[in-house]
Structure formats: C-alpha cells, structure tokens
Amino acid sequence: MAGVVPRLLLVLLFSVITQFPLLARSSSLDLQITNAECRIDLTSQIVKVFLTLKVENTGTSPASELLLAFPPRQVDRLALVKAACTVGKKKKKTYVPLEVKPTELPDAPNDTKLFSILLLNPLKTSETATVEVLLILTHCLEPFPAEISQSESQLVYYHDSAIILSPHYIKQQTTYIKTPSTKVESYTRVEPTNHAGTQIIYGPYADRPPYSFSPIIVHSENNSPFAVVEELVREVEISHWGSLQITEHYKLAHAGAHHKGVFSRVEYQSRPSISGVSSFKHLLARLPPRVHSVYYRDEIGNISSSHLRGDSRKSELEIEPRYPLFGGWKATFVIGYGLPVEDFLFESPDGRRYLNFSFGCPVVETVVDDLTIKVVLPEGSQDPTAVAPFPVDQHLETKYSYLDVVGRTVVVLKKKNVVPEHSSPFQVYYKFNPIFMLAEPMMLTCVFFLLFMGCIAYLHVDLSLHK
Amino acid sequence: MAPEAKPIASPIPVAWYPTLSVFALAIGLVLTASFFIYEATTSRKSRSLTKELITGAVASVFLGFGSLFLLLASGVYV
Numbered sequence: 001m002a003g004v005v006p007r008l009l010l011v012l013l014f015s016v017i018t019q020f021p022l023l024a025r026s027s028s029l030d031l032q033i034t035n036a037e038c039r040i041d042l043t044s045q046i047v048k049v050f051l052t053l054k055v056e057n058t059g060t061s062p063a064s065e066l067l068l069a070f071p072p073r074q075v076d077r078l079a080l081v082k083a084a085c086t087v088g089k090k091k092k093k094t095y096v097p098l099e100v101k102p103t104e105l106p107d108a109p110n111d112t113k114l115f116s117i118l119l120l121n122p123l124k125t126s127e128t129a130t131v132e133v134l135l136i137l138t139h140c141l142e143p144f145p146a147e148i149s150q151s152e153s154q155l156v157y158y159h160d161s162a163i164i165l166s167p168h169y170i171k172q173q174t175t176y177i178k179t180p181s182t183k184v185e186s187y188t189r190v191e192p193t194n195h196a197g198t199q200i201i202y203g204p205y206a207d208r209p210p211y212s213f214s215p216i217i218v219h220s221e222n223n224s225p226f227a228v229v230e231e232l233v234r235e236v237e238i239s240h241w242g243s244l245q246i247t248e249h250y251k252l253a254h255a256g257a258h259h260k261g262v263f264s265r266v267e268y269q270s271r272p273s274i275s276g277v278s279s280f281k282h283l284l285a286r287l288p289p290r291v292h293s294v295y296y297r298d299e300i301g302n303i304s305s306s307h308l309r310g311d312s313r314k315s316e317l318e319i320e321p322r323y324p325l326f327g328g329w330k331a332t333f334v335i336g337y338g339l340p341v342e343d344f345l346f347e348s349p350d351g352r353r354y355l356n357f358s359f360g361c362p363v364v365e366t367v368v369d370d371l372t373i374k375v376v377l378p379e380g381s382q383d384p385t386a387v388a389p390f391p392v393d394q395h396l397e398t399k400y401s402y403l404d405v406v407g408r409t410v411v412v413l414k415k416k417n418v419v420p421e422h423s424s425p426f427q428v429y430y431k432f433n434p435i436f437m438l439a440e441p442m443m444l445t446c447v448f449f450l451l452f453m454g455c456i457a458y459l460h461v462d463l464s465l466h467k
Numbered sequence: 468m469a470p471e472a473k474p475i476a477s478p479i480p481v482a483w484y485p486t487l488s489v490f491a492l493a494i495g496l497v498l499t500a501s502f503f504i505y506e507a508t509t510s511r512k513s514r515s516l517t518k519e520l521i522t523g524a525v526a527s528v529f530l531g532f533g534s535l536f537l538l539l540a541s542g543v544y545v
Contacts, residue, residue, distance in 0.1 A: 085531060119473075168542075176500075198529060202488075205530065219511055226543065237544075239544035239545065240475070240478050241481075241539050241544050241545065242476065242477035242481040242539070243481075243544040244543065245523070268506075338542075338544075340481075341476065341477065342474040342475065342476040343474070345475045346473060346474055346475060347471035347472065347473045347474075347475055348472065353475060356472075401545075402487065402543060402545040403545045411484065434478075437478070440535060440545055441531050441532050441535045442531070443531075444531035444534050445527050445528050445530075445531030445532070446531075448495075448526070448527035448528035448529075448530045448531055449524060451527075452502065452523030452524075452526065452527055453523065454504070455502075456516070456519050456520070456523065459506055459511075459514075460514075460516075
C-alpha cells in the first residue's frame with residue numbers, strides 16, 4: 001500500500017512531462033528561407049522543377065515543418081513531389097528522403113494548395129538546413145500556335161511565376177529556366193532578367209513577402225516527342241507452373257500542336273530535318289531481362305516493325321507504329337510478353353507469397369494519363385493485399401481463365417498522371433497452399449476417368465430387346 | 468524487399484515439360500489401348516470389373532498429367 005502512492009505520483013509526473021512537447025509546438029511559419037534557387041527544366045514534355053531551399057529558424061521555438069505552396073492550376077498537373085535533406089559536407093553529401101504530405105492552412109489566399117515537408121530533426125532557433133525539392137509537372141506546356149503544318153516547328157507556352165510562391169518569407173531567390181533550344185520567341189521580363197543561350201535567369205530578387213507572385217510566360221521552341229499514353233491497362237497473370245504473362249493495352253497520342261493541312265509522305269521522307277520535326281516514329285520500351293514470347297499487334301494484326309535486343313540485365317523493345325505520329329494523331333496497340341516467375345515471385349518470412357513487380361509504363365519518356373495494373377492471382381489464393389510506394393486506388397475483381405472453377409482473384413491498382421519517375425517496384429501479397437496446384441491435373445484426370453467409366457457402363461449394360 | 472526473400476519457382480523444372488508430356492501421354496495411350504483390347508477380346512461373362520476399373524484409373528491419371536504438361540509445354544500456362 002505504501003509503494004502505490006509514490007508510483008501513482010511518478011505516473012502523473014511522467015504524463016505531464018510528455019504533454020510539454022505538444023504545448024511547445026510552434027507555428028511552422030517561423031521558418032525563413034534565406035536563399036532559394038529554382039531550376040526549371042523545359043527540355044522535354046515533362047517539366048522538372050528543382051528547388052534548393054536554405055531554411056533558417058527565426059522564431060523562438062523549434063520548427064519541423066516546411067511548407068510549399070502551389071497555385072490551383074499547377075496542383076492538378078503535379079505528378080510527383082519529392083523532398084530530400086542534404087547531410088554532410090562537400091564530398092560526403094548524402095541525401096535523406098523526407099516525408100511530404102498535403103496540408104491545409106486557414107489563412108492561405110485564393111485556393112493556394114499547400115504541401116508540408118517534415119524535416120529530419122526539428123530546427124532549433126537560428127539553426128539552418130538545406131532542403132532539396134523535386135517537382136514533376138505534366139501537360140504544363142501549352143502549344144502555341146495550337147495548330148501547325150508539317151514543315152513548321154512546334155512552339156510552346158510555359159506559365160509560371162518569377163517569384164517563387166511560398167508561405168514563408170524568402171530573403172533571396174533566383175529562378176533559372178532551361179529551354180530546349182536557343183530559339184526563344186519571347187519571355188516576360190521581370191527585372192533583373194537575363195537570357196544567355198538556353199538559359200533564362202530571373203533574379204536575384206531580395207526580400208519578398210510571403211505569397212508574392214509575379215506571372216511570367218516563356219514562349220520557346222520544343223520539338224521533343226510529346227508522347228502521351230492516354231490509357232494503359234497492364235495485366236500481369238501469375239502462373240505457379242513457371243511463367244508470368246503480361247499483356248499491355250496502349251492508347252497512344254501525340255499531345256503537341258495539332259497537325260493541320262495535308263500529310264505529304266514525299267516531303268516527310270525527303271527532307272527529314274525540316275518536315276515533321278515535332279513528330280515521332282520510334283518508341284523504346286525497357287523490359288526486364290529474360291523476356292520471351294514478345295508480341296506487338298493491334299486490331300488489324302501483327303505489326304512487324306519492331307526490334308528486341310537484350311542482355312542479362314535488361315531487354316529493350318523498339319517499336320515503330322504503322323505511321324509516324326503528328327500532333328493530335330493516335331495509335332492503339334497491344335504489347336505482350338512472358339517472364340520467368342522465379343525473378344518476380346518470392347516468399348516472405350511470414351509465409352506469404354508476394355509478387356515484386358515494377359509499376360509504371362515500360363515505354364520511356366512518356367506520360368500516362370490513366371494507368372491500371374491488374375495482377376491476376378492463381379486459383380486458390382487468399383487474402384490479397386497490395387503495397388505501393390505512392391498512393392494508388394485498389395479494388396478486387398474476378399477473372400475466369402483456363403481450367404478455372406471458382407475464378408481467379410484480380411488485384412486492380414489505378415493511378416492517374418504517371419511519369420517515368422513512378423517506375424519503382426510494388427508488391428502484391430497473398431497466401432497460397434501449394435497443394436492447390438494439384439487441382440488442375442486432378443480435374444483433367446477426373447474428366448478422363450469419367451470417360452472410362454462411361455465406356456465400362458456402356459459395355460456392362462445389356463440393352464438387347466430379347467433374352 | 469526482405470533480404471532473405473526466397474524466389475518461388477515451379478515444382479518441376481520448366482525444361483522438363485515437353486519430355487514429361489510425351490512420356491506421360493505415351494504411357495497413358497498404351498494403357499488406354501490395353502483397356503480397349505481387354506474389352507474387345509474377352510466375353511461379357513469372363514470380364515473382371517476390378518481389372519477394368521484399375522486399368523481405367525491408371526490410364527486416366529497418366530493421360531491427365533500428360534495433357535497438363537502438354538498444355539504447359541505449348542505455352543498455355545494454366
């Protein structure tokens with residue numbers, strides 16, 4: 001009885017102490033960005049923005065959240081946000097990834113969308129840190145003129161802001177824009193601005209208040225292939241007898257300036273440097289090594305203009321659609337291939353099996369507007385779950401295939417706005433009792449045995465009319 | 468991915484599928500032939516039901532596995 005009271009006091013004291021960090025959590029707007037460097041890469045249809053932010057804590061309490069703001073139009077086009085913190089000095093610099101998640105701030109103006117980055121360790125007063133952010137935006141380059149003829153070059157608009165939009169106070173900032181070629185039709189001047197070769201430099205600007213925005217438009221030439229897969233359905237069928245069968249249905253389109261006028265094949269083939277500079281006719285798909293039975297066909301039939309090269313580390317399938325793709329033109333085709341199951345199916349330590357496969361589109365440098373991956377698990381699989389490194393929509397379906405009685409469970413993963421940076425592995429876990437593999441030969445054996453029983457029954461039954 | 472992940476492969480090496488299918492189907496068809504020869508050569512009274520059933524069962528097992536390996540060897544991974 002005597003020992004209970006001090007123990008209770010100790011528990012009370014401990015619970016009070018643990019409340020202190022919660023009381024001391026400060027507003028993250030105490031963080032001030034001392035130097036911001038924004039590098040925008042416009043060389044392909046996918047716009048990559050690299051932000052290097054030097055952050056200092058000017059408040060009185062430790063802060064652990066850095067906020068990023070985006071205008072509502074840009075948030076819809078945002079495919080990926082990645083943040084990393086540099087640790088260590090010059091030669092031994094390592095990047096530690098940081099968690100980024102969408103957040104809300106009550107006093108943000110005009111539907112600005114916010115993302116918050118959680119720093120590794122909370123920054124104490126007047127402590128600094130360097131955070132590197134990568135943003136990937138799709139469908140950001142607007143072709144202008146919207147329609148071009150075969151012999152014209154493609155020019156695009158890029159809308160952004162010379163001042164980086166941020167809820168924090170930025171002491172000094174510079175924006176560097178890299179254009180695909182030296183030909184820049186026009187760009188908005190926000191002094192001091194400089195244009196040299198393929199770089200347009202906005203800045204340095206000093207002492208800008210939070211949420212300041214200065215819209216700019218850069219009109220430049222961009223003849224890189226604007227290959228967009230509007231819809232991609234990938235079906236991965238797992239067979240425990242040794243093979244993974246993948247079928248991919250593509251709806252490919254050229255998302256650049258629309259082609260107007262006549263397509264002259266003679267002009268296209270005789271002057272390739274002037275005619276059809278923004279069109280593309282080859283696509284490269286990177287497949288895993290040891291791929292077999294590759295086919296490339298569409299609704300008309302097999303397309304023979306393809307090449308498959310492979311070594312022990314990767315296979316490359318180079319496909320050429322039936323016609324070159326100009327602005328606004330579409331092509332639909334199916335690519336299928338088989339892979340050995342032991343490269344992708346593993347047993348986890350808790351006894352479940354899992355498929356380790358790569359998400360994303362195997363065709364390089366393309367944007368996928370709508371990606372669906374269906375993983376067909378063998379009959380008799382239970383408790384399927386999928387684990388992916390980024391948020392995806394999942395649901396289950398049933399598919400009836402060869403020698404199926406109850407149907408196969410299909411795990412369907414859907415994602416919109418997929419870029420090549422999303423090509424990382426995802427896992428699908430399920431439980432499977434190996435004895436179920438015998439179900440298929442037993443089914444065939446039963447069918448043959450029923451035939452034999454039928455024969456025996458016929459030969460034993462006496463169907464004669466007279467004795 | 469767990470470092471001790473064990474890859475799962477087919478219980479029977481894939482390279483054996485064509486050979487196994489040929490042998491299993493051959494034995495199964497020989498047994499089917501022997502079943503029908505037995506039916507054709509013996510008279511109704513002297514037939515033994517046990518012998519018929521056993522020959523039929525063993526023949527159907529071999530034919531079942533043989534046709535499974537035939538499907539796998541021809542690329543229909545069931």
